[in-house]
Every structure is written in C-alpha cells, then in structure tokens.
Amino acid sequence: MALIESAFSVMSEKPLAVPGTIDNAELIRYLRAKIDQLLVVMGSQPLRPEELDDATLIALDPIGIIAESFGQVIAHLYATNNRLDIARNEIRTILDTLGAAVVVLDLEDRVEDCNRRALDWFFDGGERAQVIGHPAAEVCTCAAALGEVRSSADGSSHSTNIHGRDVQVVASKICDEAGQHAQTVMLFTDIGEQKTIERHLQLYAEVFSHIGEGILITDADNRIIEINDAVTRITGYARDELIGADPGKLKSGLHKPAFYAGMWRTLRAQGHWQGEVFDRTRDGRVVPLLQTISEVRNADDKLTHRIAVMADISSMKEAQTRLDFLAHHDVLTALPNRLLFNDRLHHAIERAQRDKSALALLFIDLDRFKNINDSLGHHVGDLLLIEAARRIKSLARRADTVARFGGDEFVVLMESGASHESAAHLAEKLVVAFKQPFTVTGTELHIGCSIGITLYPDDGTDAVSLLKNADAAMYRAKESGRDGHYRYTAELSAATNSKLELDNALRSAVRDGGFELHYQPIVDIKRGEVIACEALLRWPQAPAGASTPDLFVPVAEETRLIVPLGHWVVREALTRFQAWQAEGLTLDYISVNISAVQMAQPDFPDSIISLLLESGVAGHHLQIEITENVLMGNIDLCSWVLTQLREHGIRTAIDDFGTGYSSLSYLKRLPIDNLKIDRSFVRDIPGDPNDCAIAAAVVSLARTLGMDTIAEGIETLEQQNYLARIGCDKVQGYLHSRPLPAADFLTFVRQAHPFRTGDST
C-alpha cells in the first residue's frame, strides 16, 4: 500500500518509500480502486507535458520510477500468492488490464505466468494455456532477451529494447518457502512515447543552442536564467556575465524611458511585444535588434518566465539605408533624383515663404547629347553625364542642390541669396564651362547646354509651376540657338506647351494631317540647274516652342510618333514627285530625312519599297538621308537596310556629315551616294581655314570613295565659289532658295532661274 502511494507520489516529487509487507486483500482492493489512475500513469499517455515545465520533464523519469515500484509490488504479490495461492485469477484480471507486460519465468526459463499484454508483445498473440509451463525458447518470440533479463534480475529498473520495442524493465526475484530463489517476475513498460518526447526535447535543445536568433529567458523577477550562443555572439557578453543579470544591462541609452514603458505596457496587456530595439554590445557598439518578447504562464496563469527572441538586423538596416539612397539618388551620378529634389524644393518654398526670400531654379539640358549616345554608345554617354554632373556641381555653391532629372536633364536649386543676377551669373558660368570639350575614354567630345531660369516667387509659387516654367524657358533657350540661357517670362507661359501637351498636339496633327512638306532645291552649280530637292517637314499649327523640326522631331522620336509621321513624309514626297513628273518637271531625285527610330523598325525597308511601288516612281528618284550617328549607332542594321533599298535603286545620303563620329572605312562598305557637308562647316568658309580644310578633305575623301558631296546651308556667293573650287559643285541653301511649299517650288524651278555659277562672277 505504502509502496503504491510512493509510486504515485513521484508525480509530486516526494521521495520513494522502501517496500514493506503487503496485505494481499488490501492490495487488491487498492488496485481495484486505483486502476484508472494507474492506467493513466502507466498506459499509453502517461505524461501530460503541459503540466510539467521542460527542465523538470527532462530530469524526471516517472515511468521508470513507477515501473520500478510497481514491479516490486507485483513481485511481492507473486511471492505471497505462491504461499497463499489465493486470488490468482483476480490478480490476473487486473494485470490483463495493465498497459504493461508481466512475465514470470522459473530458473529454467519456463513460463510460469504472463498477462495479456505479454502474450501480445512476446508470444505472438497466443493464449495463456499454450504458453504456461512451456520453455520460453519454444513459445516466445524473444526468449533469449527475456532469459537475459531474468538472469540479471536485481529489482532495479532499466530501459532496453526487446523485439523492436523500447521498454522499461523491472525484474525481481521471488523466493520459495525455503527462501530459495524460485522465480523471476518481469514487468515491461512501453516507453516508446517517452523516447519520442525525449528526442523532441533533445531537438529543441539543439535548436535553442544553434538557432541564429538570440534567445534570452528571464524568470518572473526579470533575471536572466538562460541564453543561447547567439546572444553571446550578438551582444559580446559571455554567458556567465548575463546569467542572473537584468536584461536592462543591454540597454543602449538611445531609447527614451517612454519607449520601455510602452513595451512593458503592451507586454502586460497582451503577453507579447515586438519591436526594434537598439541595444549596446559589450564593446560599446550599438546594434539594432528586432525583438519579440513573450510571457510564459503556468496553469494557474502565474507568470513564470519571459522569453525574448532577438534578431540582429544591422545588415538589413544597412540595406535599407542603401535602398533609401537609391530611391532618392541617381545611380549614375549619385546626385539627388527628381524625388529628392522635389522634396527639397517643397521645403525650400516653405522656408522662402516664411522668410520672404527668393529661390532660383536652373533647368539644364545638354545639347546634342542624343548624338553621342546614338553614335558612341550608352557607355560613353554615361561617362559624359558623370563628367557633366561633376562640372555642374563644381560651379554651383555648396548650399545649392544639384539634381539629375533623368536623361540629360539637370536642375540646380539656389536658395540663400538667390536673385535673377546670381542665377544668370551661374548660368553664364555653366554655358562657358560646357563650351570646353569633355574628354571621355580619350576622345574629345563637344557638347553644349541650354538653361532655363525661374525665380520664386516671380515665376511661380509652387514646385510644379516653377519647374514647368524653367523647362519652358530652357526650350526657348534651345530654340534661340542652343548654348545659352533664358529667363522665364510670362509671355512664354502663354505660348509654352509642356512636353505632354506637345505630345498630344503632335498626335492630333499626325492623325488629322496637320503637317506639310516644303522642298528645298539642290543645285548643281556647274550645270546651273536644280537637279533635286530635299523634302522638309513643316507644322503650320505647331504650338510655340515647337515651330521647327529640330524641336518637334526629337519629341516625335521619343514617343515613336515619328514612325507614322515618317511614313507619311515618304508617301507625300513620292506623290508630289509623281505629280511634278506628270507636269513635266523632271528632277534626278527627291530626298527625305529618315530618323533612327524609323530605321530600327523591322519592316522599314519593306514599307519604303511598297510606298515606292504604290507611287509608280522609279527607285533611283528617291533618296533617303540618314545622319552619321544613326549609321554608326547600328552599322549592321543600316547596312542591311541600305542594301535592301539599293536593290530597288533607292539612293542614300549621309546628312550633316562632319558633326558625328563616323569612320570613313565603314562608309566604304555601304552603298552611299552623297555626303552632305554640314552647315556648320560651310558657315565660316572661306574665312575660317580650319573649316576650309575640313570641307576640302571631305570632298576629296568622298571622291576617293566614289561619292558625291552636297554642301548644306550655302548663304553667300563666297561660300559657293570656294566650294566649287575644291570640287564640290552640288549645293543647297538660302543663297538659292529657302525650303518652299510645293506650288512655290514648282514656280521657282520653272522660272528657269538664272543660277550664277562661281565662274560667272
């Protein structure tokens, strides 16, 4: 009785009593009364882990202890029974309901007795009658193992594996009346489940010590009782420096008391808190941690522990800072981007409003940047932008904000002391600085800039209008000849269209046929005849700021509207040529300008050829003009296109020759008929010896390559005479005629214009 009590008392951690003499009847009564409870303890679910904390659970071996006690009880029972031979069947019935197996062997390993569970586990599920009295070796599936247990019986408990089953074993010797050892009672308890729990606990322990996050456990008094290795790694404190300490030891001092008060409030109210905490490591560094603190409560809802899980988020924070930088800066130049600039502008406006001071905005756009990108590639373009950014930054004052808005657009915000004069002064310095060539990958590049200026509050009181007006002023600067700056005026606003409006206007004009072609004669000065003409786009209803193709063609290219527009140009030019032919005007060819975007269309050659066939004009009457930059931008593509066009007799001219970056050796490989010497080289001849030399070189090279040259932009007779002398006898320019509407062009040619040649003057 006392023994059984002791077995149960294990659960309340009382020491075990040593077995005394047992009264059989009393025991049976007791077993009857307690059988349910006993089965809970020894049966399939002996443990309810939630009732025990982990540490106690690991330390305890309740099944082992109970089995040991109970095994001794049963051994006693048998000993007494042997003597009194009573109630054997009743005991059997009780034993059969046990979750444990009981086997009694004599000294020769003959089976004296066993219960139901033992029959199932060790005797193949047989019946007791087939087993009792037989040698174990004959009837038992694991006789050797049982024999071994029997021979080492000493009444203590140990665990082993029998027949694939993890069991706790107690084997006790029973003596006969003469006091001689006669039998051995063995009790086997299945501990498979306990083993599983142990394995899980082992696993948890492994996870605890190896997990990347720090785990810190405090008791109810907020003293640290356990940490894992990660805490040491994160904080730099050794284990024994933290155990017993208050977690406040890790405080960085960066948080206000209110922060911790809030944390405790949430923790008490919700049992859980999560947030970012800056702690201080042992060597004084501040480390950002993502912390989750949870309360642990027992069955009586009493706080027993708190568990803090901490993740070091330093690298995440760094990535965040980097991301933040990227979100607000231009990657290429590291200048603030549009987003950051807008933010600064908003703040600057607020300050200026308050202080009644002025601000100035400079909107800077690089001239001809696209040429460089197209011809020398984006890599060179990028390097040039970096250099340009550096140049702008070096001229701006330290307090000014210089930003890149994307593409080749930069903006400077001048705050303190901003005035029209200071803005114009900076703009002037920038224009002069940009006149100096840039050296990129060993090449000298010439690129100018156009600048639009607005002032707060005169030219706008909010960020959007200040920027929009500065953009408009910049366009005006471009319109009036590039390489300059322009202060915004109210009139400009009335006439100005933003890019978006321009895009819409272009779209409508393409749809509604709002474009015209003008034709400029190409004259052979030797023959004194108009031999051909160039078709040039005109937009009669163009919004202000987009009056010439130089201004609207780039926008049409950007929005790809140039594709339908360019298609229309070719069709219109061919239709006109056909009509003139019908009226008896025979020119060698009509020349049309083709943009890079059109060239890149896979169906470009086909579309030109079908327009040609549709018009009935012979191929050699059509010439396309492409710039060197388009050509060099994609030499293989151009070579493919030009060859296809050439198969239909179509001619090719290189436009604005000399302004780009072509290599003559490439030109040699392509079917090119004409080089058009750019106006910029013609303008200053014969006065400028450099330009004279360039023009002469182009003419002689062209001749060597079997091409003709046409000089563009001839305005004076002197220019024409010089060109004739160096062997260029085809010219185009105001000297002969401006580009004319179709009807005027026809009249012009018909007048049999008495062209004066160089020789006749």
Ligand code: C2E
């Ligand atoms: P471009 O092809 O080099 O055309 C020659 C430009 O020089 C024309 O300007 C013409 O009016 C101008 N010009 C001719 N002779 C003289 C002169 O003696 N003095 C001066 N100062 N200028 C002269 P425009 O018509 O404004 O065209 C400008 C550019 O726009 C063209 O340069 C061409 O690149 C482009 N463009 C014109 N029409 C088209 C078109 O249908 N498609 C494409 N893609 N581009 C076009």
Ligand code: MG
């Ligand atoms: Mg042209």
Ligand code: MG
């Ligand atoms: Mg040209």
